[in-house]
Amino acid sequence: MFLAVKEMQHEKFRYGLIIAMIVLIGYLIYVLTSLAIGLARQNTLAIDSWEPKTVLMNRDANISLDQSILQKDDVGHLNKSQALIGQMAVIAKESNRQNESARFIGLSKSQFIYQELKTTSGHLPTKTNQIVVDDKFKDDGYRLKDRVVLNSDNTKFQIVGFLHDQRLNVAPVIYGSLSTWKALKGYRGNQIIGSAVMNKAGSPTYKHKAVKKYTKSQLVNKLPGYSAQNMTFGFMIGFLMAISLVVIAVFLYILTMQKLPNYAVLRAQGIPSSMLVKATVYQSLLIVVIGLVISGVITWGTGKLLPLGVPIYFDIPVLLAVSAGLIIISVLAALIPVRRIITIDPVTVIGG
Amino acid sequence: MEAITLNGVSKDFGSGTSYVKVLHDINFKAQTGEVDLVIGPSGSGKSTFLTIAGGLQSPSSGEVLINGSPFTSETRRQQEAIRLSKIGFVLQTYSLVPYLTVQDQFKLVDIFVKKNHIEKERFNQILKDLQIDNLMTKYPSQLSGGQNQRVAIARAIYPDPEIILADEPTAALDTARVKEVGKIMANFAHEKGKAIVIVTHDQRLSEFADHQYEILDGRMRPV
Ligand SMILES: Nc1ncnc2c1ncn2[C@@H]1O[C@H](COP(=O)(O)OP(=O)(O)O)[C@@H](O)[C@H]1O
Ligand SMILES: [Mg+2]
Numbered sequence: 001m002f003l004a005v006k007e008m009q010h011e012k013f014r015y016g017l018i019i020a021m022i023v024l025i026g027y028l029i030y031v032l033t034s035l036a037i038g039l040a041r042q043n044t045l046a047i048d049s050w051e052p053k054t055v056l057m058n059r060d061a062n063i064s065l066d067q068s069i070l071q072k073d074d075v076g077h078l079n080k081s082q083a084l085i086g087q088m089a090v091i092a093k094e095s096n097r098q099n100e101s102a103r104f105i106g107l108s109k110s111q112f113i114y115q116e117l118k119t120t121s122g123h124l125p126t127k128t129n130q131i132v133v134d135d136k137f138k139d140d141g142y143r144l145k146d147r148v149v150l151n152s153d154n155t156k157f158q159i160v161g162f163l164h165d166q167r168l169n170v171a172p173v174i175y176g177s178l179s180t181w182k183a184l185k186g187y188r189g190n191q192i193i194g195s196a197v198m199n200k201a202g203s204p205t206y207k208h209k210a211v212k213k214y215t216k217s218q219l220v221n222k223l224p225g226y227s228a229q230n231m232t233f234g235f236m237i238g239f240l241m242a243i244s245l246v247v248i249a250v251f252l253y254i255l256t257m258q259k260l261p262n263y264a265v266l267r268a269q270g271i272p273s274s275m276l277v278k279a280t281v282y283q284s285l286l287i288v289v290i291g292l293v294i295s296g297v298i299t300w301g302t303g304k305l306l307p308l309g310v311p312i313y314f315d316i317p318v319l320l321a322v323s324a325g326l327i328i329i330s331v332l333a334a335l336i337p338v339r340r341i342i343t344i345d346p347v348t349v350i351g352g
Numbered sequence: 353m354e355a356i357t358l359n360g361v362s363k364d365f366g367s368g369t370s371y372v373k374v375l376h377d378i379n380f381k382a383q384t385g386e387v388d389l390v391i392g393p394s395g396s397g398k399s400t401f402l403t404i405a406g407g408l409q410s411p412s413s414g415e416v417l418i419n420g421s422p423f424t425s426e427t428r429r430q431q432e433a434i435r436l437s438k439i440g441f442v443l444q445t446y447s448l449v450p451y452l453t454v455q456d457q458f459k460l461v462d463i464f465v466k467k468n469h470i471e472k473e474r475f476n477q478i479l480k481d482l483q484i485d486n487l488m489t490k491y492p493s494q495l496s497g498g499q500n501q502r503v504a505i506a507r508a509i510y511p512d513p514e515i516i517l518a519d520e521p522t523a524a525l526d527t528a529r530v531k532e533v534g535k536i537m538a539n540f541a542h543e544k545g546k547a548i549v550i551v552t553h554d555q556r557l558s559e560f561a562d563h564q565y566e567i568l569d570g571r572m573r574p575v
Contacts, residue, residue, distance in 0.1 A: 002456075002459070006451055007451040009451075011451060265448070268443060268447075269435075269507075270432055270434075270437075270441075272433070273428075275464065347403050347409050
């Protein structure tokens with residue numbers, strides 16, 4: 001510890017440069033990871049907020065909310081932990097505002113999804129011509145009491161409340177009634193009741209063989225583009241990590257090799273080689289941790305400065321895991337030249 | 353007591369056309385309480401001799417004993433422990449850790465050598481005699497060659513080792529300072545019962561030696 005810290009104090013510029021490099025690498029990885037997670041979350045925020053364990057959908061719908069249609073006889077009576085939704089893509093229009101591509105979700109007032117919705121302003125819809133919408137609408141200039149048209153339907157719907165973090169497939173969600181959903185879809189009669197049933201608790205019963213039960217992750221992974229996008233980001237971050245690790249490893253290696261004469265002096269004095277190895281590991285640990293703490297602070301600041309629309313999300317457990325990965329690999333990298341430290345011949349620096 | 357014994361030590365480097373024999377069948381004893389001076393010209397094998405005596409490299413043949421027990425055959429870890437606790441080295445060049453101030457060079461000893469160090473008053477007197485007591489906050493790179501050498505000598509003495517091995521400790525010093533170093537070494541040996549071996553080409557140290565040897569082309573003989 002003494003050796004590691006003293007050396008860094010003396011060689012401020014050199015260690016400053018290395019820490020600066022770690023800061024940049026950490027910053028890059030943190031920001032990219034947070035942006036990727038932020039974007040991924042925009043696909044699933046609404047579903048996440050419902051916290052379903054399983055989903056009942058039409059067996060032939062390929063796990064697509066857009067394709068699934070449930071009939072009255074398919075599901076039978078729903079219990080307290082079940083909620084029916086009717087989902088569709090819509091365009092919301094208001095003459096003074098920009099058009100908004102959104103996802104309409106019809107709910108029943110008596111079921112848990114509706115009952116657990118929390119508005120950030122306004123109130124939940126109580127009539128069929130009332131809707132609550134995601135904050136994205138507010139960011140785009142929509143206000144409470146605005147009356148919007150959905151698709152080319154003539155009915156005007158009044159925004160009575162705003163919700164936070166309600167997105168589905170990146171689009172902001174509009175919550176309204178199931179009858180509105182049916183009307184927008186053009187379904188008549190009372191056979192068709194919705195798109196899917198969200199089950200909060202264990203394994204629900206259902207009546208008809210046209211229905212199939214899926215897990216939440218099956219549903220989420222089938223969201224259009226979701227898996228492909230996550231895979232792309234996963235590979236990007238993976239490659240970035242791998243390359244960064246090689247860069248860090250090379251730097252720490254060069255650093256250690258440059259210090260071999262110092263190690264030789266210490267060895268000649270009789271300082272045990274285990275101490276030198278410890279000092280080296282401790283030093284890399286210090287460098288990486290200091291670097292990552294600084295990049296964490298910068299990343300957090302960046303998050304504050306980014307415009308509202310940019311989806312960035314600091315998933316602390318994921319970022320901690322990423323940091324732990326960087327730290328562990330850096331220490332291993334610092335250990336690569338350990339054999340050279342242990343076997344350094346003190347005589348090499350003594351000279352004739 | 354025999355602090356260091358070399359029995360039939362030879363050292364060669366390389367093989368084939370690059371083969372050189374640097375030390376020939378060296379037999380040498382250093383007694384506690386005495387200063388031994390090994391004088392020889394550059395390239396005669398002084399540094400090789402001293403580093404083998406202190407276990408920094410091993411002989412090609414022959415053996416080294418420390419306090420009468422075999423040293424050459426010990427594991428590296430044990431050799432390190434012995435070197436740390438019993439031997440103070442003053443290397444020809446580069447004896448100090450470049451990134452530590454003079455006082456931290458001593459602090460490093462405090463951290464790693466867990467035994468009683470030299471008495472404070474004696475040590476402070478040595479720092480004064482060597483005229484380095486005002487250099488405590490300086491880094492080795494801020495010191496002259498002579499100052500570096502004197503700090504290295506103080507550092508070697510500081511943990512109160514039983515044996516001091518010094519390689520050309522006076523190369524960069526003027527005559528007055530050479531005498532100061534010689535006096536300190538002789539006092540340390542005589543008053544505290546240490547074994548001190550100095551290899552040098554500096555004749556000015558002769559007057560402080562209890563025994564003198566001459567080394568030439570890797571062969572040693574008493575003078
Ligand atoms: N590792 C080595 N490989 C080959 N030759 C060496 C090595 N170390 C020392 N020598 C040779 O051994 C001889 C004695 O070197 P050294 O002990 O350093 O002499 P001195 O300290 O008296 O100047 C020199 O000729 C030197 O070139
Ligand atoms: Mg020499």
